Amino acid sequence: MHTSTEAWPLTDEQRAIVELCREFAEKEIRPRGREFDERDVESPVDLFQAAAKVGITDFMLPVEYGGGGFTDVFTQCLVQEQLCWGDPGIGNFLCSNGFFADPVLALGTAEQKEHWLRPLCGPHPRYTALATTEPGSGSDAASISTSATRTGGGYLIRGQKAWISNAGLADQYVVFAKTDPARRSSGVSAFLLHKDTAGMTFGEPMRKMGQRAIVCREIFFDDVFVPESGRLGPEGQGFHGLMKTFDVSRIVLAAAATGAARAAYEYALRYARERSQFGKPVIEHQAVAFRLADMATRIESAWLLTLHAARQLDAGADAGKLAAMAKLQASETAMAVTWGAVQTLGGWGYSREYPVEQWMRDAKLEEIEEGTSDIMRLVISRRL
Template sequence: MSTTAWPLTDEQTQIVALCKEFAEREIRPRGREVDEADVVTPVDIFAKAAKVGITDFMIPEAYGGGGFTDVFTQCLVQEELCWGDPGIGNLVCSGGFFADPILALGTEDQKRRWLTPLTGPDAPLTALATTEPGAGSDAASIVTTATRVDDGYLLTGQKAWISNAGAAELYVIFAKTDAGLRSGGVSAFLVRKDAAGMTFGQPMRKMGQRAIVCREVFLDEVFVPESDRLGEEGQGFYGLMSTFDISRVVLGAAAVGAARAAYEYALDYARTRKQFGRLIIEHQAVAFRLADMATRIEAARLLVHHAARVIDEGGSATGLAAMAKLTASETAMFVTHAAVQTLGGWGYSREYPVEQWMRDVKLEEIEEGTSDIMRLVISRNLS
């Protein structure tokens, strides 16, 4: 279990223990199998997590969820699950990314209609559709349109790299209600998988985190009633940025969990493997490398938790969230690379999990804003 500078409540201690046990029993043993399968969503693991209350722990109690709405607890959970496997861990908690813009912009009716179905043992998969072929980190440049018609909108466009697309039953889709504006023209819409005019591409072949299958989403005049628009026209970008502040911190926790897994694996290996007549850990170069790994993980976790606490206390955290994601994701890349080096040739082999984890954590330097974008966000929020 990870350490934290802040004391945990009894409820937080219990859910962290539950997630740790689930990660050990259900997630870690399946990581390699899912990675080899490449384009198969492990819905059975998601279903098992739903039955024990892990997939909806972040949904408010008022809508049937676990009531852990604070970002700090979400980080604690995400770290434990991604310690088991980064892709599967992120899949299990993917409902939180869908729920965040609804909680930020939705009416009470929308929250009840769209969040309540996410709770309980039969919770569906969900998806958040922002990225397009020509618009990644720059979400204000999306070109998918939402054209006003009687009683609603027609959505037309193409989304790319959408996690859970095709497998998900419920979607938040961002589109332009005013094509002449950038951020001020972005609106958010709630859409069901069976909506006429919405189709999906083939699974995209990915380097890592293959438990989350990504597809393109094609929108051909998909009708959305006005009652399923989130917030007012043009408020979608605000909801998205609010979601990003949270999701970037939570993804930072995911990166910390994966880094911790790689560090622990390398440490155990170094304590049992001999080279030149001595245990590997007795060689100064290896010992120093492990020391760097441990130090960076602790520093990244502290920054992630600090950012989470600031958000939970109502503070402005856009720059801090970017710092947390940047530091944690680059720490995860450093640590997984160092773990491969520590295992030597075996680290390069698919017989051991560290090479997979190195591929998996690369995504954390890209999704929800690349490291370059995080540095830009930080520079614009310097005090």
């Protein structure tokens, strides 16, 4: 664990879940990272089930639905950082039900929460997906074109989503669609769907640069009927719920990026201490030592900003700007540090024999998902 974590004293329960996840990451996740990178379009469902049995996949869900009760973003960051130290793709996959749960908790009725969240808890949880991105709409979520038109007793959804994590594997979906196409953000509503809903089909797995343990597909909606009870929150409130979700997810993804950066830094540091070049250990070469110093400094600053953002959000503050700052800093740190690890290992870093080249590919996604770095800068600049 980072020494800076102790700036905020942990409870015994927090220490226990962090230690559980550290051990799981070391013994179960890290040894399987390369395997699922090579498999390309297959998710580690066996690891998900193993994690479920020890309480990792539902630790972030409320106790009243059977979850672990760590609903605070601070603890979620502690866990995500550990799991993504093991492997970024697998770590994010194991906690994916938390991303589904956020809009349900923010917008759902008591009945919806019971129906859609309880199946995510316990040793045999369902898989979930959050469907926002479209072929023509990524970071600009207000511009989605998937429509939800009122019909007798509910809505007909028409359109297409792309790059949806867990699509096809997931049993439960939160889908964002326009109930009022003439309006931007205020025309977006959210809907809850099961995988077997008529008219909902899936594309082939999308081949990606990194984080291949999370399989993405397109989703097609051909007059998919959703009853009134399947709408999540009032009409036009979907975008508000999504932005609340982004405040959480951006901070948690910042923790994930920091974990990936820490893994690469530790690997490069160990290599530099053990490997010799020109008659002395690599770490004694000033250029390498300075690079490692920069890597360590960036990681520590990203981690402190991430935890600060989490604490502010947990305290009820408007943390949108801090969430964007944390994600920007941590994701660009992950990219810089994994690049530095490859550079430190030289030719071996470029080889698939070592994991740092995979981690560099994995890190790139953190600069893109839940809003690109450019979008994060835009969010921050508008709140200065």
